[in-house]
Amino acid sequence: MNWIILIIAGLFETGFATCLGKAQETEGRxxxxxxxxxxxxxFVSMFLMYKSISGENAIPIGTAYAVWTGIGAVGGVLAGIFIFSEPATFWRIFFVITLIASVVGLKAVSS
Structure with a gap:
């Protein structure tokens, strides 16, 4: 269950990065x-991150932080490409794929 909570926390990290980008593009209300x-x-991202590293079956902080930021980084790049019209070059996609592989690898070797 903690892994699901951590993944949701990472998605909310993508959400706050996207909202920050949109806030810079807009004005007023x-x-x-x-x-x-x-x-x-x-707030939700930090709270869920805290929940994933505490209690029964807690995820080690080093692993949790790496996975959380990895999800946020991949989500941020995808939001940049699809929402903010940033370039989707070969190398950007290549390194996003290696980042995803690293996150999956951390999950595979964590207890």
Whole structure:
């Protein structure tokens, strides 16, 4: 269950990065909504990260942090490509794939 919580925390990390990017692109009330989304996603992400490293079957902090940031990094790159029209070059995709492989590898070797 802690792994599912950690994955959801990573998705919320992608959410707060995306909201931050959208807040910078907008003005006025719309920008405030994105800032609210940023704060909400940040809180949920941190809370779920905490839950995944505590209690029964806790994930080690080093592994949890690497997986959490890895999910956020991959999500951030994908959000950049699909939402913010950033380039999807061969090397960007290559390194995102290696990052995903590393996250899966950490899950495979963790108890």
């Amino acid at each position: 719309e920008s405030l909504y994105w800032w609210f989304g940023f704060g909400s996603c940040l």
